Amino acid sequence: MKVFSSNWLRVAVLALFLWPAFCLAQVAGPYTDAEAARFLAQATFGPTTADIAHLRQVGYQGWLNEQFAAPVSTEKPYLDWVAGLPNTPDGNNTVNDDTRMEAWWINALGTPDPSRGMRMPTDQLRQRVALALSEIFVVSNANGTLAYEPYALASWHDMLAADAFGNYRTLLEDVTKSPAMATYLSMLANQKADPTQNIHPDENYAREVMQLFSIGLVQLNTDGTPKLDANNQPIPTYDQTVVRGMAAVFTGWNWNNATCTTGSWPCCTADTYTNCGPSDTNSPAWWSPLQPIADFHDSTSDKQLLNYPGVALSNGILIHGGDAQTEMTAALDNIFHHPNVGPFIARRLIQRLVTSNPTPGYVSHIAQVFNDDGSSAHVRGNLQAVVQAILLDPEAVVGASYVPNPDAYGKLREPLLKLTHLWRAMGAETPNGRVDTPYPEWESTYGQAPLRSPSVFNFFKPDFQQPGELSQRGLFGPEFQVYTATTAVTIPNDIFHRIFCDYTTSTNCYSSGGPNTMSINADRDAVLALNNPSGLIDLYNLLFMSGQMSSFMHDTLLTRLNAMTDNSDGTLGRQRVQHALYLIINSPEYSVQK
Template sequence: MTDPTLRRLLAITLFSLLSACGGGGDSNTGSAQTPNVSVVPPATAVPGDPQAPGTVPPGDTIPPPPLTTPPASQSATFTPREASRFLGRATFGADMAAIDALAASDSDTWFRAQFSKPQTLHRKYIDAKYPAAGAAATQARPNDFYESFWQQAVRGDDQLRQRVAFALSEIFVVSTQNEAVWPQTRGVASYYDMLGQHAFGNFRTLLQGVATHPMMGLYLSHLRNQKESATRTPDENFAREVMQLFTIGLYQLNADGSLKLSGGKPIDTYTRDDVSGLAKVFTGWSWAGPDQAANRFFGSVADPDRDWQPMQNYAAYHSTSEKRFLGVSTAGAAGGEADMALALDTLFNHPNTGPFFGRQLIQRLVTSNPSPAYVGRVAAAFANNGSGVRGDMQAVIRAVLLDPEALAPAGNSLRTGKLREPLVRLGNWMRAFHARDAGSQYRIYYLSDPLSGLGQNPMNAPSVFNYFRPSYVPPNSALAAAGLVAPEMQITSEPSVTGYLNFMQDAISGGVAESSAVKADYSAELALADQPAALLDRVNLLLMSGNMSARLRTRILSAVTSIAIPATSGSNAAQVTKAKTYRVHLAIFLAMASPEYLVQK
């Protein structure tokens, strides 16, 4: 059977498969199982974040924050199917070893282990690649970050941090599409490191890291922002977005994330005057360095590490007038640092922040349309981790991933689940089938084109609104009629679907990256190729948490079985291996092409 023959078989089978699948409402091949919940001793409470805002200890890794007490001393145990489902949300994807390990343990043990793992810095990868003095800051380009991103996303032991950091990068957006950010690859790597560093700390410290990172300063233009004068108004970009996108949102919320209404209409969270007042807070911030000279503020004199060191405040350029915003005043605050501390404290303690951020994290990890009760429980964990600490990210992450709504058996309603975004699908495949680069470089660069790639690349969103907005509603759809959202559908179109199928067909059969250097290891699957039912069971567990419908299973099984494996003789070993390989490729491709895989439940 030639490779073109396999391509024709893939195309014909896929067409018939997708025509038959529709939205899918079949029962699963196995009965739904409810996770067991048992009480385990709580962790030792150590509130707060161990690192000062924006600081990074020397070395290739940084230590994790201390464990904090979960909001409830409960731990879920999982069957293999449930473990696969949990890992599909909490990581870039499950492999069989991870599924078996979690099924033999419990969620609390898993969380403790993940929260305790040190963080490997992307910035250090770039420094090592460009060791000459000053080279990393001037010669590195986004492709260098992509290498490090995929190395850690696929092979990193700290999988929870990897997945949460990626989610945070889609909320606190910085993008290399910005012409000021694009040349600053080491700075972008450092920004991503900062998100990972504070992913398990406290939201207030995370917010500080975001606000003072020079890449955010470049992206939302509060780096070199100057105080008001007769001819100048402070830049309002960051002041607006830190409220609208990062903390409190546009409208006042109840504790469960539902809108507060007045006369049947939403209530604004902030006014034009609030933006203007907050913009003055973010004046005087610019590049780090040993002094506050004007030429350092404007950038003509550069510290070699200014691309990753937190911005400093320059008193000469910071507004000294009173700043009023969100019902508070900076009168009496002593300088730029104090003004920022008051502003970020105000946003951190705003009643909207917990439900606003919690809903977005749920959307990124679990489901596009969480119920108000689900959002309310996560917001409650944000407000109090069980030990009186607000903003404990460990508590929030536990609440998102262990909520009863998240652990409930998958249903088939429109409200259930979320569309897997393309980068996560690629990560699923790479982790499930141990895709590795023999040279350990992972040169996976050109993913942004939806026709030839995936329509998505890390840290390369088209705007501060990410690739997709959390409130996106596909027009003229059943979701729209039901009042539901589907964020990832904003980057889904006929060309992008075709591009994804072509990309994954090539990846599954030949590998990804430059020279197709990243290749999967299908040895376990090839051993099952002459047992197509067992092969499909394995693929189902790895990619679909065992939730493949009976109808889809029957169709894929029929397609796989249609590839005949010749009887072994002394001279046809290559033909036997090729037929088995085709079976494996077809089973994986058809699973990943199916709507049942694309919609993660």
């Protein structure tokens, strides 16, 4: 079953309403459970039967409005809650990066949160977009300092979640002033040039804020394709002169002194500029925006910033004389208004949510919404409007049957999202609300884990091309970069444990049955599996594959389940459930989200 089959009339109607660049009109549907499941696979960490029914009731726009209004689920309060628990011999109440991961799992899965009286997070879309943003604006515990600073990383993710539906310009400044980012990309305590001491402004953040967070390396058309010069070569967006100019702008910023006292750690002043870091991992300095220290900001040199048609600064030159905040504002405005930002951010968010190879028309539509949200105020950078446009574009709603090359549509599912999908679809919870994260080391088993990227380039690059047919056809497959010979084995092995060991009535598997063990409800569908295995496959076709399972796969699964006949211990139904889950989640058809 396909989402829209060959109903071209519906495709035409959707295109009529959705394709205009600034159209924010409500969209009818979903008309079937399969359409609802497919939308939720893009917008959440995995559909549930309850979510599908609710989406059918309120419609796409109603669901989006609910998600935009849902309160932000944060991580830092969870760390505070764990820190207040009594110590245990096994150190389970020690706050570290695994504690932050616990909070991430609870918010991503929407399971009862023990730090909030077992209330359940409801902001699935916001958390999904925050994950996408964390893979664009990368900060990681791979940094030697941040590895031991869970409050810094939790606060970073909380900032991404809070800004997910705000304005990109606000996000850009919050990113720039974040102590986590300043630590990760060495902007903290960046000093103006002093040739007598061989001091030069650090260029790390100045380079990455342009290359990775905003405009990329080459000039783009609105549809995301590169602009070419007279020799048919891409045109660079900036050169080393601009990098040096941006680096000079980002001088003179250090830890926030808001709660600093000389009795706790040295406050940041000209005298203590390079030695005034917080003394505690839960110090407010780890989540408070950086503050300027005037003595170390370069206010005496003109700075070459980005130069592009319509730039506010004459030839992109920032005339000297401004303080650190004034010059940061000018530089971030200079980046924000560059024409590349719309198509750059549009393509990356589309790749994270919908498809790895969006058509130029799709990118252009979203870039235009970024440039002007269509409201009476004509707001630039409205991320709420951008996210809505991405999810309601015909390429997202209709899918492969809408694009000229259907076999190039879709994306390899991020490994981590396979597990969140399994857990959400199968009603997984832990007995006490906490989540056992030390096993496994997620980033080595799954090739990724939130805020644990090996580098600022994320777990996978947006332009990664898997050797073979993808590369030969000029197609991109970012997630294939973490689908290595190792993860091709470790992921199915771990999924096996989650399905065959970590279920609610399990008592005979290693690590299963503990108070922090996330366990699926494998018995929920056992009666259906026992009496109607074909119906079970239909249910999982909906939950996991949005009704897109081929008849070949359906028949193969049914043959397997029917071959299982021994019910001497009364567990045949549950075993059929487990076999169906394992085979589906590790299948090629499921592995590609379409």
